[in-house]
Every structure is written in C-alpha cells, then in structure tokens.
Amino acid sequence: MPAEQQTFAxxxxxxxxxxxxxxxxxxxxxxxxxxxGAEPERPYxxxxxxxxxxxxxxxxxxxxxxxxxxYGDHDIELRTGVTATSLDPAGRELELEGGERLAYDRxxxxxxxxxxxxxxxxxxxxxxxxxxxxADSDALRARLEGGGRLVVIGAGWIGAExxxxxxxxxxxxxxxxxxxVPLERVLGLEVGAIYRDLHREHGVELLLESGVDAFxxxxxxxxxxxxxxxxxxxxxxxxxxxxxxxxALAEAAGLAVDNGVLVDARLExxxxxxxxxxxxxxxxxxxxxxxxxxHWDNALHQGPAAARGMLGAGDGYAxxxxxxxxxYDVGMExxxxxxxxxxxxxxxxxATREFVAFWIRDDRVQAGMNVNVWDVAEPIQALIAxxxxxxxxRLADPGVELSELAQVTP
Ligand SMILES: Cc1cc2nc3c(=O)[nH]c(=O)nc-3n(C[C@H](O)[C@H](O)[C@H](O)COP(=O)(O)OP(=O)(O)OC[C@H]3O[C@@H](n4cnc5c(N)ncnc54)[C@H](O)[C@@H]3O)c2cc1C
Numbered sequence: 001m002p003a004e005q006q007t008f009a010x011x012x013x014x015x016x017x018x019x020x021x022x023x024x025x026x027x028x029x030x031x032x033x034x035x036x037g038a039e040p041e042r043p044y045x046x047x048x049x050x051x052x053x054x055x056x057x058x059x060x061x062x063x064x065x066x067x068x069x070x071y072g073d074h075d076i077e078l079r080t081g082v083t084a085t086s087l088d089p090a091g092r093e094l095e096l097e098g099g100e101r102l103a104y105d106r107x108x109x110x111x112x113x114x115x116x117x118x119x120x121x122x123x124x125x126x127x128x129x130x131x132x133x134x135a136d137s138d139a140l141r142a143r144l145e146g147g148g149r150l151v152v153i154g155a156g157w158i159g160a161e162x163x164x165x166x167x168x169x170x171x172x173x174x175x176x177x178x179x180x181v182p183l184e185r186v187l188g189l190e191v192g193a194i195y196r197d198l199h200r201e202h203g204v205e206l207l208l209e210s211g212v213d214a215f216x217x218x219x220x221x222x223x224x225x226x227x228x229x230x231x232x233x234x235x236x237x238x239x240x241x242x243x244x245x246x247x248a249l250a251e252a253a254g255l256a257v258d259n260g261v262l263v264d265a266r267l268e269x270x271x272x273x274x275x276x277x278x279x280x281x282x283x284x285x286x287x288x289x290x291x292x293x294x295h296w297d298n299a300l301h302q303g304p305a306a307a308r309g310m311l312g313a314g315d316g317y318a319x320x321x322x323x324x325x326x327x328y329d330v331g332m333e334x335x336x337x338x339x340x341x342x343x344x345x346x347x348x349x350x351a352t353r354e355f356v357a358f359w360i361r362d363d364r365v366q367a368g369m370n371v372n373v374w375d376v377a378e379p380i381q382a383l384i385a386x387x388x389x390x391x392x393x394r395l396a397d398p399g400v401e402l403s404e405l406a407q408v409t410p
Contacts, residue, residue: 001105006031008310009094009102011084011249012110013037015045015296016278018065019303020108020310025074027311033076034102036094038083041134042068047296049137050161051326055169056141060134087253089271106273106310109250109261110303113243113279113294118153122215127236131158132243140238144169148235151175151224153212155182157325159240160195164327167202174205174232176212176224188340191357191369194350195327202328207232243294245280258282260292265316267306275309277302286318288337295323320381333377336367336384345396348373356380363389382406 008024010017013035021035037043043065052058071078086095087107094102115130117123129140140162143150150166152159155177163173179185181192182199199206211227215237224232245260256262256270260282267275267283278299282292301319308314324333330353338359348355356376359367364387368380379402383390386406394400 004030006105007103008033008106008108009104010035010108010110011087011094012108012112012246012278012280013039013043013078013080014110014112014278014299015043015065016112016280016299016303016306017108017110018043019300020110020277020307021071021076021078022066022074023304023307024310025076027308027313029307029311031105034104035071035076035078036082036084036096036102037078037080039133040081042066042071042078042080044134045296046132047324049134050131050158051165054137054141054144054162054165056145063134084249087249089253089255089274092273107275108303108306108310109269109274109276109280110278110299110306111246111249111280113245115158115239116242116244118212118239118241120212120214122217122221123239125215125217126220127217128215128221129236129238131162131238131240140236143236144171146235147171149174149233151232151234151237152240153177153224153237154240154242155179155206155208156185156240156242157183157323159238160199160327161325162238162240163199163204164202167204168328172205173203174207174224174234175199176207176210176226176232178209178211180208182206182208185340186334187357187369188342188344188359190344191350194353194371198328198330198353243279245282245292247280250276250280262290265318266309266314267302267317268309275306277306281306283317286316287320291321291337293321295321297322320384322377322381330372332369332371334367334369335377335381336365338367342366345392347396347398358395360390360392360395363392365390365395376402379403379406 044063048063083097084094115132149172152163152175166173182195184192214225215221216223247257250261251257261276263281279294285291305317322335342359342361345358354372356370370376383406
C-alpha cells in the first residue's frame with residue numbers, strides 16, 4: 001500500500017512518542033499519523049518536574065517538547081486525554097477508551113513508566129505524593145510553597161533531586177532509604193558518599209539503612225513511622241522508589257514482555273510492525289545486551305530510531321546510556337553503564353565537587369561521570385566506546401587529554 005494511504009499510530013505522547021512523530025514527518029512519511037496521549041497536556045519533558053519547574057522557576061511551556069502549533073502544522077493528529085485500552089496485533093487495531101477503534105499499519109508503543117507506590121498503611125493519606133506528571137509536580141510544588149517538613153522516601157535520582165529542591169525552597173527535609181548512601185545502586189558506595197555529604201551540608205536529615213512501616217495521620221499524613229520504631233512529624237511525603245514499565249497493554253496483547261517490552265536492536269517487538277521505545281523498551285543493545293533505560297536521552301534518541309525502523313530504515317540503536325542530574329549547585333552527566341562495584345578512579349579531587357569519576361573493569365572504562373566539569377561527555381563516551389585497556393595513572397591525570405586515552409591498545 002502506498003505510504004500516503006497508511007496509518008501509523010503512536011501510543012504514548014511523551015518524549016519518545018513526540019520525537020518519533022517528528023522524525024516520521026522529517027523522514028517523509030506522508031500517511032496518517034496519530035499520536036495518542038493519556039495525559040491532558042501536549043508532550044512534555046519530565047526532568048524539570050523535580051528541578052526548576054518544581055521550585056516554581058520555570059513554566060510548562062519551557063518543558064514542552066514542541067510549540068503548540070507543531071502538531072497541526074505537521075499534520076500529526078495529537079489526541080490528548082485519550083488512553084489506548086487494548087491492542088489486537090492480528091487485526092492491527094487499537095481500542096481506545098470509550099470504545100473507538102483505530103486501525104493502524106505500523107504501531108509504536110511509547111507508554112513510558114509509572115512510579116512505584118509503597119504498599120504500607122497510610123499510603124492513601126492526603127499529602128503522600130508520587131512524582132511523574134505535571135499534575136504530580138503541581139501538587140508537590142504547592143506543598144513546597146507551604147513550608148514545614150517533607151519526608152522523602154528513597155535516595156535515588158528523584159528522591160535526591162526533590163530533597164534538594166525542597167531544601168532550596170526552605171522546607172525541612174528528612175530522607176529515608178535502605179541504602180548506605182544516596183544513589184548507591186548506580187554510583188556505588190564511594191561516589192554515593194559524595195552525594196550523602198552534599199545533602200547533609202545542605203541540611204537534609206538522612207536516615208539511611210532504614211525503612212518505613214507506615215504513614216499516620218487523620219485524613220492527611222502527619223507522621224512517618226520507620227522500621228526501627230522512630231516517628232517523624234511531617235507535612236508531606238514524597239515516595240521516590242523507582243518506576244515500573246507501563247507494559248500492561250503490550251502484555252495483554254501477547255507481545256513478549258520481561259521488565260518492559262522486549263525489542264530487538266532495531267526496536268521492533270516480538271510482533272513485526274510493532275515497535276517500542278523509551279522507558280518502556282527493553283532492548284537487545286548491540287554492545288550491552290538486554291537493557292531498559294529510564295533516561296531523557298534514551299527517549300530523545302530511541303523515539304527517532306524507532307520511527308526510522310517503522311519506515312523500514314535504520315540500523316540497530318547502539319547509543320550508550322547517558323543521563324544528567326542537578327542537585328543544589330552540583331550538576332553532573334553520567335555516560336555508559338557500570339556496575340556499582342566496579343573500581344572507581346577519580347580525575348580531580350572529589351572534595352572540590354569538580355571532578356570526573358570513571359568506573360573500571362579489567363582496566364577498561366565502563367562509565368564516566370563528570371561533576372561540575374563540562375564539555376567532556378563526548379570524549380568520555382568515545383573512551384568507553386573505544387573499549388581498550390587504559391593506563392589508570394594517565395586516566396586520573398587531568399593533564400592528559402581524554403581523547404589521547406581513547407586511542408589505546410585493544
Ligand atoms: C520527575 C522526573 C525527573 C526526571 N529527571 C531526569 C533527568 O534529570 N535526567 C534524565 O536523564 N532523565 C530524567 N527523568 C527520566 C525521563 O523523564 C524519562 O526517561 C522520559 O520521560 C521517558 O520518556 P517516555 O516517552 O519513554 O515515557 P513518558 O515520559 O512516561 O511518556 C509516556 C506517555 O505515555 C502515556 N501513556 C501511557 N499509557 C498510555 C495508553 N495506554 N494510552 C495513551 N497514552 C498512554 C503516559 O500518560 C505518558 O504521557 C526524569 C523523570 C521524572 C519522572
């Protein structure tokens with residue numbers, strides 16, 4: 001069938017879905033293009049939701065993926081507030097909330113992930129927040145404006161960023177987590193300790209190697225009860241304990257699902273003609289094996305890669321994972337994929353909070369994190385991609401250009 005008579009559908013009008021729609025038009029797809037989004041807003045980026053937007057320093061427009069007129073101008077049928085409720089891969093049809101049916105020729109699933117909730121007594125109390133959407137961030141922002149004490153459950157990226165934002169807005173903050181240091185799962189003990197000290201210096205009370213048994217209060221949360229029997233009075237709680245891929249639609253349709261929708265290197269699912277991208281996709285990465293990545297950069301690039309796949313073009317998606325985080329005046333970028341117990345080599349003094357940390361296995365760089373040092377993410381990625389063994393003394397020496405180290409022995 002000629003392309004102009006085909007319908008391509010995208011379920012999930014988040015970052016990956018919106019970038020895929022943009023790419024389909026850029027690459028010349030001239031058929032019908034439908035972008036379905038459960039949320040009421042047009043596609044937006046989520047990083048500001050725990051940072052500047054949460055603190056009231058930026059507006060919704062700044063987080064939008066495209067200007068309002070973009071979708072109409074590019075003949076993209078953006079349907080917001082519409083949930084796809086079921087998928088029939090054999091009949092190539094979606095069912096939408098309300099019963100409407102939408103036939104498609106090619107489909108992209110970009111339904112993202114949803115925050116995990118804590119299933120403990122009091123989890124339903126008013127003032128217990130999750131953070132994923134504009135609506136969630138608005139509700140939390142109102143709490144930050146009200147002052148008082150915020151308890152943050154979890155010391156991952158969302159928890160750490162919310163704690164920083166709440167301190168910056170003048171709230172008292174207690175962070176409770178089972179790990180020994182914030183961000184331990186990704187960064188390991190040594191580098192996580194840098195973030196522990198950072199939060200302490202900014203007045204966050206850290207209850208590490210601890211957990212929560214219950215939230216208590218009369219209608220609204222007033223106290224958190226920890227596993228070791230402490231009670232902490234509070235005005236609000238944020239639960240930031242990770243996210244789960246939103247794969248129910250795919251799973252019910254019989255697509256292969258295992259910690260996300262399984263896709264091959266070209267982002268095609270177990271059903272030909274159906275692709276997945278972004279937080280939802282568990283990809284067979286050409287270099288790193290099975291991998292599901294919950295980062296902004298992954299959505300930015302996998303959406304377009306999946307779009308090219310839908311058009312029958314495109315090679316495997318082989319980018320290295322990359323993400324960034326801002327807490328107080330400490331900004332960082334992390335490239336690659338390391339295990340938290342890989343050996344760490346520092347370039348620069350971590351005490352100054354201007355340094356690069358490298359994670360090393362068998363003398364090879366697996367990942368690098370530049371903290372308040374800029375314009376080095378590309379050479380770090382080149383070094384990881386080169387995959388050769390490196391001289392660790394030279395790696396630690398800021399006088400040696402990273403680009404020199406990338407050309408080392410295999
Ligand atoms: C608060 C916060 C801060 C973050 N900060 C950073 C950061 O600093 N750096 C970084 O690298 N990453 C960050 N991330 C992660 C990054 O935002 C995600 O990786 C990215 O949003 C993934 O994009 P996506 O399009 O795959 O999914 P999403 O952004 O989740 O979009 C999926 C969309 O699909 C919709 N949808 C789901 N099911 C259906 C359905 N059945 N029908 C119709 N629509 C549906 C959802 O409503 C949603 O709008 C942050 C995330 C959050 C929540």
